[in-house]
Amino acid sequence: MIFMDFQYFVTLLLSFKKNIFVPNNPCLFFPVMITYKYTNHAKRGIMSSDTKYILAIDLGTSGPKVALVSMLGDVLEHEFEKTDTIFLAQGGVEEDPDDWWRAIVKAAKRLLSKNLVPVKDILAICCTSQWSGTVAVDKSGNHLMNAITWMDARGAAHVKKITNGLIKIEGYGISKLYKWLKLTGGIPLRSGKDPIAHILFIKKTFPEIYKNTYKFLEPKDFLNLKLTGKFYASHESITLHWVTDNRDINNICYHDDLIKMAGISKEKLPELKKATDIIGLVKKEIARELGLSESTRVVMGTPDIHSAAIGSGAIDDFAGHLYVGTSGWLLCHLPYKKTDLFHNMGALPSAIPGKYLLVNEQDIAGEALNFLRDNIIYPEDELTPAIRVKDVHKAFNIMAAKIPPGCDNLIFTPWLNGERSPVDDCYIRSGFHNMSLTTTRAQMVRAVFEGVAFNGKWLLKYVEKLIKQKMKNINIIGGGAKSDLWCQIHADIMNRTIRRVKDPILANARGAGLLGSVALGYIKFDEIPERTEFDAIFKPDPENHIVYKKLFEQFQAIYKQNKKIYKRLNK
Numbered sequence: 001m002i003f004m005d006f007q008y009f010v011t012l013l014l015s016f017k018k019n020i021f022v023p024n025n026p027c028l029f030f031p032v033m034i035t036y037k038y039t040n041h042a043k044r045g046i047m048s049s050d051t052k053y054i055l056a057i058d059l060g061t062s063g064p065k066v067a068l069v070s071m072l073g074d075v076l077e078h079e080f081e082k083t084d085t086i087f088l089a090q091g092g093v094e095e096d097p098d099d100w101w102r103a104i105v106k107a108a109k110r111l112l113s114k115n116l117v118p119v120k121d122i123l124a125i126c127c128t129s130q131w132s133g134t135v136a137v138d139k140s141g142n143h144l145m146n147a148i149t150w151m152d153a154r155g156a157a158h159v160k161k162i163t164n165g166l167i168k169i170e171g172y173g174i175s176k177l178y179k180w181l182k183l184t185g186g187i188p189l190r191s192g193k194d195p196i197a198h199i200l201f202i203k204k205t206f207p208e209i210y211k212n213t214y215k216f217l218e219p220k221d222f223l224n225l226k227l228t229g230k231f232y233a234s235h236e237s238i239t240l241h242w243v244t245d246n247r248d249i250n251n252i253c254y255h256d257d258l259i260k261m262a263g264i265s266k267e268k269l270p271e272l273k274k275a276t277d278i279i280g281l282v283k284k285e286i287a288r289e290l291g292l293s294e295s296t297r298v299v300m301g302t303p304d305i306h307s308a309a310i311g312s313g314a315i316d317d318f319a320g321h322l323y324v325g326t327s328g329w330l331l332c333h334l335p336y337k338k339t340d341l342f343h344n345m346g347a348l349p350s351a352i353p354g355k356y357l358l359v360n361e362q363d364i365a366g367e368a369l370n371f372l373r374d375n376i377i378y379p380e381d382e383l384t385p386a387i388r389v390k391d392v393h394k395a396f397n398i399m400a401a402k403i404p405p406g407c408d409n410l411i412f413t414p415w416l417n418g419e420r421s422p423v424d425d426c427y428i429r430s431g432f433h434n435m436s437l438t439t440t441r442a443q444m445v446r447a448v449f450e451g452v453a454f455n456g457k458w459l460l461k462y463v464e465k466l467i468k469q470k471m472k473n474i475n476i477i478g479g480g481a482k483s484d485l486w487c488q489i490h491a492d493i494m495n496r497t498i499r500r501v502k503d504p505i506l507a508n509a510r511g512a513g514l515l516g517s518v519a520l521g522y523i524k525f526d527e528i529p530e531r532t533e534f535d536a537i538f539k540p541d542p543e544n545h546i547v548y549k550k551l552f553e554q555f556q557a558i559y560k561q562n563k564k565i566y567k568r569l570n571k
Helices: 006-017 097-112 156-162 174-184 195-205 207-212 219-228 256-262 284-290 304-311 367-377 392-401 441-467 484-494 504-520 542-570
Strands: 053-060 063-070 075-080 093-095 122-129 135-137 215-217 232-234 271-273 278-281 297-299 320-324 328-334 345-349 356-359 411-413 431-433 473-477 497-501 534-538
Touching: 053 097, 053 219, 053 304, 053 504, 063 097, 063 504, 075 097, 075 504, 093 097, 097 219, 097 284, 122 219, 122 304, 122 504, 135 219, 156 195, 174 256, 195 207, 195 215, 215 219, 219 232, 219 278, 219 297, 297 504, 304 320, 304 328, 304 356, 304 504, 320 441, 320 484, 328 441, 345 441, 356 441, 367 392, 367 441, 392 441, 392 484, 411 441, 411 542, 441 484, 441 542, 473 484, 473 504, 484 497, 484 534, 484 542, 497 504
Parallel strands: 053 122, 122 297, 232 271, 320 473, 473 497
Antiparallel strands: 053 063, 063 075, 135 215, 278 297, 320 328, 328 356, 345 356, 411 431, 497 534
């Protein structure tokens, strides 16, 4: 995603006219934490019932979580089922939608078989999912190929073609840049990781599939199709296709000129709905398959970034939340539209009516630890021991806690799949920097923890510049937030108070449940912050921050001084 404030765009054009150059500015051994818990169950102005539930489906990259969420946002229980990700040559990353559905059905049946609540009290289903993916389906709702995920970059060449021009800014033709920014607030990623790139890749590489595609759907919208038989997209899920006019946040619609510029067929795009719209009843055969009432309604729902913002409790304007999962992001809601071209972040439509959501994403966060586990510690080769540690991530935390902050100046850069924010660069790659003969495996583990947090600090730098204020408290969610050590490292590196939301891995599901509750009229968005619980607060350690401040400067320098080398190696 590329963004720019429209006023700034005009200034930029004038600067070119005047020949003015515009620069591209492209721990404690045991963490200190304060236990904290807050919740308020006062029911002001809402239905006095917390005995009704939403079945929340959260389809992540590694598989779906299916949860029972009360109308007040309490996650009663959840089940997870793993799915496979298929890595292909030339940057291809796919998943099988049948695998998604099998996993969802299996997890839902296992959850509902526990008989935790009467089936009649489950009033609706609300889905959230990984964003920026593409599922090609025919008129009968059958997918025609594997889903292309948010990590897939095979469409890069096609995006570069449609965004090209004689006079360029950041590689974009200036006239096309102007129009996309004016209407959408953004422009397709030249790294090819947006759905528009996926669709163009299918059109050029698999023309028969493109011809036979009735609609191209985001993963969340594909799940709604499975549940209801209806082909819809929400205003948020469609955003990264870059074919909607987002100038009026209350009247988002397709724009014919943008669709023509993108080079795709309008009839292959789904009808648009609000995130809080009830799109129908679950199909009878699906209700029977899952064990639900045939009167169960289906709420439109929203992508994972948007549901996470709701589930984190960061509803108020400028209230930040940090997600550390497979990928990572640092977001907040805004009362206005503002964008940043050079650091790939900006305000896009939120699931909350009348609000914008500042969107950015670092491509790899927790996945860096999985890479360390699967490719370095326990690869499938002749040197790998037959007996392995059962809980590798627990072992990582124990090992990393024994290493002082800074890892003896060992720096890990987490760019295993390129990067999106605060730089859009598909060529950069990861590495351990400043290794020596004394470097230990434990230091490498800690360096991964710290490197992901350095990238978060890099994001924070430009987020706070965009919103023109400091984030005093940041709510942390995601699987990475389960680590006390990692939370403390983020607090020390960012020099901000980190508040861990209770059950951080369930924030997306909680957000989907709360969205469903709002749709049914049981709760209001502005009541969510006071109902958010934190199980720990991590205060920054001043001495650790001094260590990290020096290393962060070198972290940025590594990218600046090596980006041309990365491009030569990976172009």
